[in-house]
Amino acid sequence: MKQLYNKTATFNFSVLLLFLLFSICGNAQTTTTQERVFIKIEIKGMACPYCAFGMEKELKKVAGVDNVEIELKEGLAYISTPVSQKPTKESLEKIIVDGGFTVGKIEFSDKPFKRTETKKKE
């Protein structure tokens, strides 16, 4: 009887522990996603890997940006910043123009954008 009680208690404790663990992880992910703003920038004229690097280093200077992903073939750059440091559309346009390129559409989202190419992270 005691053995059965111990087994049940252990099982219950394990279920509780797993539930707590998933709750913490789920909340952490939701919190991280909610705290950031995701930005997709269309950059026209970015035609070579060497010029893509020039753009990447400029976009990394934007406050709050720690990762820049570039899709060279699509002429797109993806960045994200904390919501509190969300850059203005005008400031991003200036970075692209100063880099020697033509700026296209700039989109802001509270969720990450779907990539059209295989992504390559930093």
Next chain:
Amino acid sequence: MLGLEGNGIRTFGKFISKENANIYVQPIGIPYNITPKFQIGGIFPFKFITPKGAETNGGIADITLFTKYQLYKKDGKAKTFRILANLKQSFPTGKTSSTPKIGSGIYQTYVGLIVGKISSTIGIYGDLGYNITSNGATDNFLYNFSVGLPLLPQKYPQKQINTFLEFNGNYIVDPKIHTIFISPGLQFIPGRRILFETSFQIPIIQNNISTNKTKYMLLLGTRFLIN
């Protein structure tokens, strides 16, 4: 081309094999973008000449300062077409007192146009200009035309290998001397900041040159982005 290379240092070592001498030139080019449309820079060449049966003489050759101004730009998705005005001024900083001479001993002003079209599938580049010289030396037309093709699909920031075929021409007005070199080359981009390029130049036309014809040229260069 302006706006595409950023701020960086470019070296392009050139070994020239002539009939009566071997020449090695190692220029260091430093461009700087003042505005997105306006670039200035300097080329600081070191030149070493070894005449056949004589000792090597070397040192800094003629320094060149240049400006490029973007006259026209049409950008699209992963492609661009640009036209630039190009002005260069060379100074006779190279030694002319020793033999063989390291410098030209003259001032040279070059006025030209650069036209380039780059996309993910092809790169076409043309440079045409007129070189005005001082001290009664002859002026000349210079032109370069190159076509580049990527060997591997262009992805970023993965490794990249491109091949290119270049034609380098020089037309001296008086006496009429025309030279054209054909130069197949390779470009390797191993990472974000650095690029290696190499090419082999062979003369296909060397009109009216009776002595000291160029046999071939071998070029090896790097481009390194700063900031």
